[in-house]
Amino acid sequence: KNQVExxxxxxxxxxxxxxxxxxxxxxxxxxxxxxxKQDTGRGPVSLTIMTFSENTKSNGRYTATLDADTKQxxxxxxxxxxxxxxxxxxxxxxxxxxxxxxxxxxxxKVEL
Amino acid sequence: DGGITQSPKYLFRKxxxxxxxxxxxxxxHDAMYWYRQDPGQGLRLIYYSQIVNDFQKGDIAExxxxxxxxxxxFPLTVTSAQxxxxxxxxxxxxxxxxxxxxxxxxxxxxxxxx
Numbered sequence: 001k002n003q004v005e006x007x008x009x010x011x012x013x014x015x016x017x018x019x020x021x022x023x024x025x026x027x028x029x030x031x032x033x034x035x036x037k038q039d040t041g042r043g044p045v046s047l048t049i050m051t052f053s054e055n056t057k058s059n060g061r062y063t064a065t066l067d068a069d070t071k072q073x074x075x076x077x078x079x080x081x082x083x084x085x086x087x088x089x090x091x092x093x094x095x096x097x098x099x100x101x102x103x104x105x106x107x108x109k110v111e112l
Numbered sequence: 113d114g115g116i117t118q119s120p121k122y123l124f125r126k127x128x129x130x131x132x133x134x135x136x137x138x139x140x141h142d143a144m145y146w147y148r149q150d151p152g153q154g155l156r157l158i159y160y161s162q163i164v165n166d167f168q169k170g171d172i173a174e175x176x177x178x179x180x181x182x183x184x185x186f187p188l189t190v191t192s193a194q195x196x197x198x199x200x201x202x203x204x205x206x207x208x209x210x211x212x213x214x215x216x217x218x219x220x221x222x223x224x225x226x
Contacts, residue, residue, distance in 0.1 A: 004154065032212055043116075043202050043217030044155075051212065089154070098143065098209045099170075102154030 003027045004103035006090050012109045017080055021106045023073040023090030031093040035064050035075050038087045038105065047075070047088075080110045115139040116218035118203050123223045125190065125197060133188045133221045135203030141216075143209040144186035148172060149200040149220075158201075161186055162209040190223065198225050 007022045025033070032051045036044035048057045048064040050073075056065050061078045077084055087105040094101070115138040125131045137144065143162050147155040157170030161180040175194025180186055186205075190197045201221045206213040 034214075041200075041220070041222075043204075043219050045217070046214045049212065049214060098206060098213055098215070099157065099160075100155075100215070102156075104152060104154050 003101050004090055004092050006088075006103040006106050008106060009104075010107040010109070012111060013080055015080060015082060015110050015112055018076065018078050019080060019108065021075045021077075021088050021090075021108070023075070023103060025071050025073070025090070025092045025101075025103075027092040027094055027101050029095035030068060030071075031095040033064075033066055033073050034091040034093070034100075035062070035073075036089045036091060038089055040086070044089055077108075082110050082112070084108060085110045116203060116205055116216055118201075118218040118221050120221060121219070123221055124226050125223060126226050128192045130189055130191050131223070133190070133201055133203075133223070135186045135188065135218060137184055137186075137203075137205045137216075137218075139205055139207075139216065140183070141205035141207055142183070143206045143213070144180065145204040145206075145215065146170075146176070146178065146186070146188045147202045147204065149202060155202065158188065160209065197223055199223060 004025045034049045035047040038044040050066045063076045066073045089105045090103040091100045117136050119134045145160040146158040159178040161167040177189045203218040204215040206215045
């Protein structure tokens with residue numbers, strides 16, 4: 001079983017709408033949680049990184065939340081744009097190093 | 113893609129052939145990583161290097177080899193022992209291999225078997 005589970009697997013929304021992507025993890029001990037955006041055929045780009053003590057972090061129209069007690073995170077995208085179409089990957093780091101466990105991603109498509 | 117370059121963008125491998133994927137960074141990062149990405153799966157770590165002349169196996173190192181002779185370069189060789197090499201290969205780097213450092217990814221190399 002994957003230690004980082006993301007939902008939904010895919011999502012289609014209209015331009016200008018908001019959406020929320022979910023991430024549940026079982027990685028332990030927990031160090032930090034990251035969200036990456038990956039355009040098709042490109043490398044992932046970091047959006048946010050949160051430690052145990054942080055419960056929200058924003059990067060422009062992207063806002064990530066973290067509940068370390070329930071081991072859940074969400075990524076909220078506000079006023080979506082066509083350029084937001086991509087895979088959004090939740091990544092969890094174990095305590096003590098920089099080895100990462102990757103989720104399989106949520107494929108987001110923004111349409112006119 | 114930051115200051116990380118990967119080449120080639122596409123690579124074709126014949127049966128029994130070794131191929132080498134290039135990864136170069138000009139970010140002065142100590143740590144470098146190689147990942148493999150397959151459809152429907154999360155990225156998996158092949159090898160990583162915390163410093164020049166040092167590297168460790170990741171979760172799926174069998175059939176791969178690396179070297180780290182220079183700080184800026186971390187080439188990955190896919191050997192003939194890797195029976196299912198078709199995948200998207202991503203190189204990444206970070207300031208160090210410690211805790212909160214962001215990993216910056218290159219644009220990737222897609223390897224296909226003829």
